[in-house]
Amino acid sequence: MSTSGQPQFRYTQTPSKVLHLRNLPWECIEEELIDLCKPFGNIVNTKCNVGANRNQAFVEFADLNQAINMVTYYASSSEPAQIRGKSVYIQYSNRHEIVNNKSPGDIPGNVLLVTFEGVEAGDVTIDVIHLVFSAFGFVYKIATFEKAVGFQALIQFSDAETASSAREALDGRSIPRYLLPDNVGSCNLRISYSAHKDLNIKFQSHRSRDYTNPYLPVNPTANGGFVQPSVGPDGKRIETESNVLLASIENMQYAVTVDSIHMVFSAFGTVQKIAIFEKNGGTQALIQYPDVTTAAVAKDALEGHCIYEGGYFIQRQK
Template identity: 70%
Template structure:
């Protein structure tokens, strides 16, 4: 570290004419990087939005001495390097030049990765995305999700040519405001090619759609607060048992965590958790329908953990009384001929303290 004690600068690499910049603001531009480095010499190349969070970049100078001048200045300066008022961290790169080789985000494919800027998650529906992208060809599948980099979607076309034409026309453009009448501001599309070639869509829902398979089952998460599913089907009759589907699982969801969340609305009698179609689900039993309705209205669409993690989608189950039996893991596995049990949590009957069972 430099004598000035500036934590922005790290002597981790020998000098290079390429500087590695970290902690950049979201969607930093080439112009901003050029402006940052131009005080010290001629910037001949830049590369933005590098790394998993797309908050890193590279600046290449015409001469190594210019890069040394930049590093030396900020290593001893009391004023840190900044982009848009945000402190950024500098070090020499382990490369001597920026090579803009193709990677998975640059190689053309039939699936596009779309980042929607300026909107909250779910502010742009799958129907709007389908309307926008189907103007360029038949859209097979769409899946939307939340990541640290923002609200994103994967759009699968028939071939790379169709995807390329859509990317060329829409990258950097805004979704027409008349398609998003409730949105204040604009939604800008940033489009890259995905490494995927086929999306695995198991349910039709508000987060995923397979236009090639109209018989795909409807997910519980596709049911909105009005009681009508997105495909027009009636919601299941009300029940004292809720079916919870958990998405964006960045943390393990335990029975105790579910009990703490759902018991805020009344006495929870039983909880059963299970995995189905690679998804995490739970059944929560209340003594009466009224308590279940109250919990569903309060918790639908909310997350167990801050940051949108472990988001709940709730529907009424056809069950009215969960059969939580006392069974040892080995007995369950022997009975069903199972040699490997992948469920590690279980069920719990809160009317019978101390009794647990393996969830199959």
């Protein structure tokens, strides 16, 4: 018996070379499990952070006797197994091997699957999702939907490295309270990797966005605040004013950076956001101002002009 009165082992279980460890520190890492178990034999596989509280794990030994040695040792020891000062409860697993150390949601990719806990669809807008995740890199696309587990979103970045940075920083964290409506107490993020590589966004709406294609048609039944683009007699789109400019940079001879774009566009007002991306072999940037008037002044002043020697802007309003 442990000091807390909770049994550390189930003696009735059939021995297995796979051990089930409980009461681990939150976000226990593989190296900590290996350090605890390696004195008893060769470890061939592990599976960390399982269970509702992510405080359980499985460890697979190369040989059944090695697993038995570990269980027997701690069953007779006056000192329990410990990781970071926490008593770890050990028992034989019902499984006899760990088939895959990483579930599909643990395999890094450029698309994240995000579950928003504690909210309903509509409590967290797609603009708030974009604001939170664009802090880690340019967000290409977002698609939101409802499943049995709750409100979810797929968020596409340019590469797995950027997506991984966002996941590591935000998984298990809460969206800032000031970004949530008054009726919502908190919203926790649970993030895994999606098997998707490129989201197929057909319409801009309050449920889906493609930030690489400002000319994607707006879903008229779910515009969520968007204005349907106007079309002239010649069938061409008539641009509507917006506080976001789309700048195409042509004839580049020097690198264009966020700093250089900010320097040019901030001369006309406060620049809230800048995103640079490559499209169709060219460089483009999205520049967000706080209002339409400031964006219009910047557009009129800069369209067709040089940013510096060897390159100039062609600008459109998003």
